Amino acid sequence: MSKILPKREQNSDELTQKKALDLLDDHVNHGCCTKSKNLQDIKITNLAKKLAYSYHVIHFKMNYEPFWEVNYTEGDDSKWDNEAILNVTKEDKLKAFAGEFARSLRPKEYFKNETRQIIVPNSGIYYKCENCKGSGFNLTPKYSCSFCQESNILTDGTETSFVCKKCNQTNKINHVECNLCKKGQIRKILKIKINYKSVNDIFYFNKESVPSDFFQKTKGKQIFYEEKIDGRVKPLSDFSLKEMNEKSQQVIQSNEGVIAQKHYVISYPVWKCDYTVGDYSFFLVGEERFVYAPQYKSSVCTIV
Ligand SMILES: [Zn+2]
Numbered sequence: 001m002s003k004i005l006p007k008r009e010q011n012s013d014e015l016t017q018k019k020a021l022d023l024l025d026d027h028v029n030h031g032c033c034t035k036s037k038n039l040q041d042i043k044i045t046n047l048a049k050k051l052a053y054s055y056h057v058i059h060f061k062m063n064y065e066p067f068w069e070v071n072y073t074e075g076d077d078s079k080w081d082n083e084a085i086l087n088v089t090k091e092d093k094l095k096a097f098a099g100e101f102a103r104s105l106r107p108k109e110y111f112k113n114e115t116r117q118i119i120v121p122n123s124g125i126y127y128k129c130e131n132c133k134g135s136g137f138n139l140t141p142k143y144s145c146s147f148c149q150e151s152n153i154l155t156d157g158t159e160t161s162f163v164c165k166k167c168n169q170t171n172k173i174n175h176v177e178c179n180l181c182k183k184g185q186i187r188k189i190l191k192i193k194i195n196y197k198s199v200n201d202i203f204y205f206n207k208e209s210v211p212s213d214f215f216q217k218t219k220g221k222q223i224f225y226e227e228k229i230d231g232r233v234k235p236l237s238d239f240s241l242k243e244m245n246e247k248s249q250q251v252i253q254s255n256e257g258v259i260a261q262k263h264y265v266i267s268y269p270v271w272k273c274d275y276t277v278g279d280y281s282f283f284l285v286g287e288e289r290f291v292y293a294p295q296y297k298s299s300v301c302t303i304v
Pocket residue numbers: 129130131132133134135136137178179180181182184185
């Protein structure tokens with residue numbers, strides 16, 4: 001699913017030379033060592049409106065991490081094998097399945113960061129407990145005869161009584177359950193920690209090298225927008241700036257694990273104002289007309 005807005009032309013607001021000088025005058029009064037009276041003789045020799053652009057790509061990425069957890073209550077048992085005790089190969093198969101499962105999930109909201117843990121369905125598998133050799137009881141408990149204090153040693157936990165070799169009395173045994181398993185089996189389920197995250201790329205295109213923070217504070221106009229929630233968008237190919245098409249080709253393909261992507265273009269008007277101070281120019285940026293007067297040569301003043 002994607003939506004594309006048609007490209008729109010900027011409304012060309014007229015900017016007079018007087019207005020441009022007033023803005024420069026205002027700028028000088030607020031943050032420059034030149035006093036505005038010094039500007040009285042300055043004239044603008046040429047005024048040209050150009051467009052600058054920013055190109056934004058938002059990669060919405062998914063990554064996941066499968067992990068096994070000893071768990072006797074959650075999830076369903078694996079239906080892949082009837083045997084209660086599965087081998088390592090089955091574990092690997094389930095891990096591969098976890099990847100498939102992760103990719104089949106959808107975020108709660110696209111382009112919004114999110115982390116959650118999910119049980120992989122039918123991943124419950126059982127292992128024979130090595131601690132109790134599957135008996136469910138602690139092994140090799142030492143018992144003493146309660147009648148003659150003779151020590152006796154049992155080697156498994158299955159018997160419920162023993163007969164003393166010395167006094168021939170029958171002793172009852174109360175087995176201690178293995179604390180690592182249930183009835184000799186360990187159950188594990190596979191969980192995945194899934195992480196959705198947006199990564200933003202921004203590129204600025206302006207021939208006059210206006211610093212990008214000017215474009216960050218001005219609003220601009222969105223002239224193109226496209227999003228895709230089942231993969232990557234198509235790179236720009238017919239935009240008026242060749243460099244932007246090339247950048248788009250390159251950036252769209254970057255990043256791994258992209259499950260959704262959007263990109264858009266914002267345009268900003270930039271007025272280049274040539275004036276009678278050497279061969280220099282100053283710039284008015286955005287509909288807000290922020291003044292950008294670059295510093296020239298070794299001068300510490302932005303105007304002269
Ligand atoms: Zn055990």
